[in-house]
Amino acid sequence: MLFLQSLISGLLTGGVYALAGMGMSMVFGVMNVSNFAHGDLMMLGMYLAYFAFTLLNIDPYLSLVLIIPLAFMFGYVLEKVFINRVIHHPHQNQILLTIGLGLIMSNSALLAFTSDPRILTTSYSSSSFTVFRDVSVSVPLLLSFIITCGITALLYLFLSGTRTGMALRATSQNREAAQLMGINVSRITAIAFGIGTALAAAAGALIAPTYYIHPLAGHSFLLKAFTICVLGGLGSVVGATVGGLIIGVVEALSSVYLSSDWKDVVVFVLFLAVLLFRPQGLFGKKGDQ
């Protein structure tokens, strides 16, 4: 029972991790930029969901319809104004820029929304149902998981089936060749960053009903997203999905069978093992980074 309980809650939490990891992976794949503002973009998504709920009375899951396009536009503009300027610079410059942007976002949020954590309490916030006699499943977490699956499927279809999706993949594979083939690479990069931002904000909004909303809440997810990306293979969307689920399950199982205190250790040992034996990540291609 305990095993099943931890497996299920680990899988469900892993779903949201996966969404956070996917956005980061997308940006890295297409732009070769490690986005250290990713956690803070998630935090903005949390606040958007919170205010949509408290001010406009929109259910946090429904508010995704508003949040995703809004975040996409924000990301698009962010890329055009800032990220674009460092895209051919060394990694450390890009890291400094994204860390800086993240600091500005989190500290502006601290100024505007104060440091009081907000709690988004919906009618189903702490509700659950029981399966297999004794295993409880959190309703909001299950909803988040289902929506995550939907978003992942849509993203997959978009990347494999549409012209823009193909252009995104082409740019990700070889930027110069894509440009020579007539792809508007600078537009594609902006789109990639927009999608990355939208995924981050969606992950934030999805976790908002079961977590607390705080200007610095994104930081713990940034590290997680980064681990997931490397584990799954930088730039691989499928890899990020699988990586997220793995981390969720490993965390849950190790906190039951070892100790809650040790779960991060287990995650990072796993992370190191992947780096040692499969440096390109589980789904990464050899020769990428």
Place this chain on the structure above:
Amino acid sequence: MKNAIMNQKLLSIAVAALSLFPLSANAARPVKLGFINSITGKEAQIGENLTNGAAMAVDDMTAKGYAVTVVREDDGGDPKNALAAYEKLVTRDRVIGVVGPYTSGSANVVASRADQYNVPILVPAAAKEEITMKGYRNVFRLNAPANVYSLVLMKAVADFKPKTIAYVYAANDFGVSTVKTAQENALSMGLKEVANEKYQQGQPDYRATLAKVKAANPDLVFLVSYDADAILLMRQAKEIGLSPKAFLGAGAGYTTAQFAQQKDISNLVVSATQWTDDVNWPGASDFGKRYKARFGKEPSYHAACAYEAMRIMIETASKTEDPVKLRTTLKNGSWNGIMGPVRFSDYSGFTNQNNHSMLVQQIQNGSYETVYPAQFSKKNIVYPFRR
């Protein structure tokens, strides 16, 4: 000759009067104090309570005629920043006394250096016992240390004869030291430990941990968490169906107004606190009202601790104007304010520790009611816990 004696007498009376009313003497040169707090970072929410409490103390004392400059420093909840802040305050700003830092981790590190610089610190609300257990001459603490948290909580439910206990606590100085002493107290009460779960703060999912605790089926669940982790843990405890005879929350996250508002998860949770506004210590309820009027929210015990610590520091520092004299005056003085009687004494291994009497409160229908000790409380504890 008689006149000369008379004059001398008058002079000594005048001197005595001056030292009694330092305001007139010090009006020209304000006394300089430091205040180290977690204004940003993980502990920022509680830090804000301390900021507000200290600000009220400064304003109240200024209104009474004390001239004081307080240099505020932010440690972001990080011990090494706290130490840097203390060193800066002492060497560059030349303050004669420091109030803070807030967190146990920060306070412990600063405490270890205070004797080196010989500038006293008054810790308002950090619980780790070690801070005042190493015999530092320049370290004073207003609040009760960690062992008292668990002691009062267990005393409050002792009459109901619980048999087993589980611990769920944050992996930080406050959590670890509180649980360590709780285990000693539990042992002397004959409670059997059935689960011990230390968790990393800020995680979104504690369900697996809580499911493990549920499987152990404890009578008491003893929790130590900061901030919103408390809400998250209790929410997921409800989901999982963890329902012991009592949830005992040691301070911090279980004593905020926000936690009490989450009625469906927080009702009947018992917690230990340094202060409530319905206790009969002088000025306590008045402080609660004024705080609420000024900042638009209920003060936590941290606000009261910071207020009283700052008030004592300003009063004493104005009298002495010198770090060494300040130390001896703090050591020998006694006060009575919103935190009840205060005296920094040496007892059972502690040095310069105020033997503060803690209170136990229970959330009943969305508000905190003091339920223990009996002489301070109007309501009875509800046991066992039920949803």
